Amino acid sequence: MTESSSATRTLSTAATGHWIGGETVTPAAEPSIAVDSPTTGELITEIPLASQETVDHAVATAKEAFSSWGSISLSKRTQIIFRYRELLNARKGELAQIISREHGKVFSDALGEVQRGLEVVEFACGIPHLLKGSQSVNASTDVDVHSARHPLGPVAIITPFNFPAMVPMWFTPLAVATGNTVVIKPSEKDPSAVNWQAELWKEAGLPDGVVNVLHGDKGAVDGLLNHPDIEAVSFVGSTPVAQYVYETGTAAGKRVQALGGAKNHMMVLPDANLDRAADSAVSAGYGSAGERCMAISVVVAVGDIADELVAKIAERTRGLRLDGDNPDLGPLINRAHRDKVRSYVDGAESEGASLVVDGRSWAESDKAEAAYLGPTLLDHVGPQMKSYQDEIFGPVLSVVRAETYHEALELINSNPYGNGTAIFTRDGAAARRFEMEVTVGMIGVNVPIPVPMAYYSFGGWKNSLFGDSHAHGAEGVNFYTRGKVVTARWGDPSEDGMQLGFPQND
Numbered sequence: 001m002t003e004s005s006s007a008t009r010t011l012s013t014a015a016t017g018h019w020i021g022g023e024t025v026t027p028a029a030e031p032s033i034a035v036d037s038p039t040t041g042e043l044i045t046e047i048p049l050a051s052q053e054t055v056d057h058a059v060a061t062a063k064e065a066f067s068s069w070g071s072i073s074l075s076k077r078t079q080i081i082f083r084y085r086e087l088l089n090a091r092k093g094e095l096a097q098i099i100s101r102e103h104g105k106v107f108s109d110a111l112g113e114v115q116r117g118l119e120v121v122e123f124a125c126g127i128p129h130l131l132k133g134s135q136s137v138n139a140s141t142d143v144d145v146h147s148a149r150h151p152l153g154p155v156a157i158i159t160p161f162n163f164p165a166m167v168p169m170w171f172t173p174l175a176v177a178t179g180n181t182v183v184i185k186p187s188e189k190d191p192s193a194v195n196w197q198a199e200l201w202k203e204a205g206l207p208d209g210v211v212n213v214l215h216g217d218k219g220a221v222d223g224l225l226n227h228p229d230i231e232a233v234s235f236v237g238s239t240p241v242a243q244y245v246y247e248t249g250t251a252a253g254k255r256v257q258a259l260g261g262a263k264n265h266m267m268v269l270p271d272a273n274l275d276r277a278a279d280s281a282v283s284a285g286y287g288s289a290g291e292r293c294m295a296i297s298v299v300v301a302v303g304d305i306a307d308e309l310v311a312k313i314a315e316r317t318r319g320l321r322l323d324g325d326n327p328d329l330g331p332l333i334n335r336a337h338r339d340k341v342r343s344y345v346d347g348a349e350s351e352g353a354s355l356v357v358d359g360r361s362w363a364e365s366d367k368a369e370a371a372y373l374g375p376t377l378l379d380h381v382g383p384q385m386k387s388y389q390d391e392i393f394g395p396v397l398s399v400v401r402a403e404t405y406h407e408a409l410e411l412i413n414s415n416p417y418g419n420g421t422a423i424f425t426r427d428g429a430a431a432r433r434f435e436m437e438v439t440v441g442m443i444g445v446n447v448p449i450p451v452p453m454a455y456y457s458f459g460g461w462k463n464s465l466f467g468d469s470h471a472h473g474a475e476g477v478n479f480y481t482r483g484k485v486v487t488a489r490w491g492d493p494s495e496d497g498m499q500l501g502f503p504q505n506d
């Protein structure tokens with residue numbers, strides 16, 4: 001077994017190369033790292049770690065492509081995006097298989113990920129409408145004013161392992177549709193989905209060099225963050241890296257949106273339908289083995305429902321399957337991460353939590369080379385515990401008990417993360433109050449994973465987002481463009497004269 005790690009080796013012929021200028025590039029001198037199957041531990045592929053020379057090559061290629069792509073007509077751009085949408089829709093099963101193989105999430109979940117990415121492509125198909133500016137005729141006598149949005153140039157997109165296809169699609173379609181060119185650095189843990197997408201863009205007719213893929217780790221990211229020709233950076237990943245990317249990128253004069261980690265709470269009020277709440281907690285807590293930035297990791301049971309709710313969640317948790325023909329969840333991304341997640345379970349009881357369902361036997365099963373951990377349920381978790389404070393990012397669901405709505409709200413609002421949250425209740429007024437009072441960016445009412453549609457924008461508050469631009473929707477269009485306002489006079493020149501005072505409207 002070759003665990004994905006920083007250990008480097010020489011690139012083999014089975015490697016997945018960079019994709020620069022519409023072709024695969026595998027510089028012989030670059031070290032490589034392995035991409036292993038989380039399900040079997042077997043080697044799937046290897047990727048090169050980009051040198052600064054390769055970073056420069058990718059950015060120069062994107063810059064060259066921008067000189068024509070940035071001014072190509074909206075009609076031509078839109079036709080390519082429509083073709084990409086059609087190809088992706090027809091072949092989404094292929095992409096889901098790649099995701100499932102490298103990430104480990106079950107096929108149906110991978111297909112759902114592709115579908116949510118596809119929605120952003122469909123949103124980008126409306127780019128002529130989204131880029132329409134405004135005009136004021138006769139703003140002053142014989143003077144008209146209009147505004148327009150223009151592309152930035154080459155932009156960098158840096159993505160995490162947990163959504164190897166969807167997160168790249170939060171950004172790439174809109175960056176391209178708005179006239180920019182892209183260098184995308186996917187996670188080194190499951191990189192192939194982005195190569196597949198780049199090749200599909202080519203098949204859809206996108207000119208070479210508009211979308212480039214660069215493989216690597218921190219070195220490649222730093223190369224992009226400090227490159228003078230990169231105009232903007234879209235990043236998604238853990239909070240410490242998001243903060244680093246934001247600070248480094250903005251210090252280098254770039255526009256940066258950096259989406260970070262999460263700890264999402266689901267508040268259950270005493271009047272909620274507890275079966276529905278339990279179904280939702282289990283689906284949102286353990287789906288994709290808890291490796292979702294919108295996963296529910298904390299259930300806050302309000303009032304005297306806690307025992308009943310925990311019993312319902314536990315019963316469902318025990319019924320989940322990790323093997324057989326139709327598993328509910330797969331392994332974690334690799335054994336190192338599995339062991340880290342497991343360490344929170346190991347320490348939970350000594351911190352005072354109760355271990356209601358213990359999934360650790362999966363980590364000791366005959367699948368020794370794989371990265372499995374069974375769904376685990378902790379009760380009586382408190383805000384002082386490490387298992388509460390850290391983003392565990394695995395199939396570990398914690399229950400915190402609160403006496404009142406205020407106590408539950410205070411818990412959520414005191415948390416340094418603010419990505420997603422949900423309330424379960426039959427009381428519309430309570431839900432509305434929660435919506436007004438909670439300091440979190442994406443809120444569900446009886447919806448456990450409130451991921452906004454592509455035509456809204458995705459992003460959290462507090463330590464879940466650095467910068468002020470969320471992904472896709474109107475904020476995505478704004479992020480990848482800058483405005484111009486034109487003031488024009490086309491009256492009779494004979495009526496003009498010199499006027500040295502500051503221009504006034506008449």
Ligand code: NAD
Nearest residue numbers: 159160161186187217218221237238241259260261262293
């Ligand atoms: P990560 O921060 O380890 O890696 C993200 C990207 O940054 C990868 O491409 C990686 O190569 C690169 N990177 C890693 N360390 C770096 C460093 N020191 N300097 C520069 N670049 C570095 O994140 P991950 O483990 O791949 O993904 C999981 C995390 O992403 C979780 O915290 C999850 O909550 C978060 N996430 C957030 C959202 C959101 O929308 N807020 C969405 C998905 C995932």
